[in-house]
Amino acid sequence: MNHSLVSIIIPSFNREGLLSEALDSVLGQTYANWECIVIDDRSTDGTNTFLREYSKKDGRFIIISKPEEFRRGASVSRNLGLQIARGEYIQFLDSDDILSDDKLEKQIYTLKNEDKKVISVCITSNFKEKKDAVIFDSDRKDFRDFNNPEEYFGVISEFGGYYPPESFLISKELIDFSGHWNENLTLNDDGEFFFRIIHNSNKILFNNDTFVRHRQNTGDNLSMLNSFQKANSLLNSWKIIEILYNTKYNASNSKYLDKKKWAVYNELKRTYPILIKENKLFFFNQKKRDNFLFKLDKLKKRVNLRLKNIFKY
Incomplete structure (x- = not known):
């Protein structure tokens, strides 16, 4: 079994009411070799206090209060997390989303014999409240392996966009090769970042045995x-x-x-x-x-x- 360290990076701003769900899903991982870096983007509610208290539960949580010299924004926060990360693999997680308990374990196992330019993704279940039923869209045409990026781009041209950020498990090596988050973009920064990751990957492996829960917002990018x-x-x-x-x-x-x-x-x-x-x-x-x-x-x-x-x- 590959016991590589996974760095989980969570940007957060004024999410005191939702953060516990995301952090509980990290704490509940069956794969134990992780560190979780939470970057508080100078929140004005009780987020920072909550994070400091929560981190006492487990020494693997690292809480960073973004310094004043850094601009606000999720991309800046994620890049700050990448600077600190010690892991061989990176798991991005938004502060209102949830990982299934075996997400890291299953994906690390998938990648154990692969080179560092291979990506693992998994099933996505959209939700609004944690109590909502976990429902999978079994007809999605991107819920499969892809032998190369062009094959993947061809499929999503027919029906939609990328997997959500929390679905991915990516090597730090591939991220460093592709470039970190573009801090000059205020919209579609995730689309541009994950295009570069997929574009530079050798193949995409799909885990149909684990999932993430992606909280639905009312709007989309456009x-x-x-x-x-x-x-x-x-x-x-x-x-x-x-x-x-x-x-x-x-x-x-x-x-x-x-x-x-x-x-x-x-x-x-x-x-x-x-x-x-x-x-x-x-x-x-x-x-x-x-x-x-x-x-x-x-x-x-x-x-x-x-x-x-x-x-x-």
């Missing part, structure tokens, strides 16, 4: 463009992703990039159209398709009007 800064961050994240994708694959033939950029284009068109105007080259194909669909819609309306007039008599 519905959170409530500021120009966030909209610009979303745009920049996809510029980075496209550049990196092109280093291995042909972006012009990618269904994955085409679908994702189309979704971003339509949201920016609705919220901050100036960003489309300022990034004509990046959105060239999307603008071309949009113009075609606009003309097609006008043509359909004309034809329908003529048919209506014909059958009126």
Whole structure:
């Protein structure tokens, strides 16, 4: 059995009411060789006091109060955690999510004979309250192994996005090779980070024998463009992703990039159209398709009007 140290990194801000559920799930792990680094992002409620008290239960908890010279934000907190982490493997966990008791044990076993560029992911169960039933979506097409990143990107181009952060178990070596979290992004920082991780991986191994519980929020990334800064961050994240994708694959033939950029284009068109105007080259194909669909819609309306007039008599 591989007894590698796992560093669990939890960023937290004003989560006094939910943190115990996440920390209890860490404390209950059947795999014992872990350290849990919780970075309190200068919370204004009782989070820090709660963390100090909770950490007395077990010396494997490391509580960090983010110094004033560090910017606020989850990406900054995670990077601070990575600087401190001593583990061979990294488990990211949001402060309101939950790990199943055997999550680390099962994934460490999966990776025991693999090189450090192999990722393990597991089943995700979405929930709102801890008492909610644990329900799995057995039809998800990404709930399987992938032999290479391109195969994975092809599958998720058809139906959705990445696994949630807590689903992954990743070697520190792969994270250091791929680069840490981009602290300049205020939206889709997780999408951009995990793209780099998957992009640089050799394969993805899926654990169907363990799970994480991912707390559902009311909105998603595209519905959170409530500021120009966030909209610009979303745009920049996809510029980075496209550049990196092109280093291995042909972006012009990618269904994955085409679908994702189309979704971003339509949201920016609705919220901050100036960003489309300022990034004509990046959105060239999307603008071309949009113009075609606009003309097609006008043509359909004309034809329908003529048919209506014909059958009126």
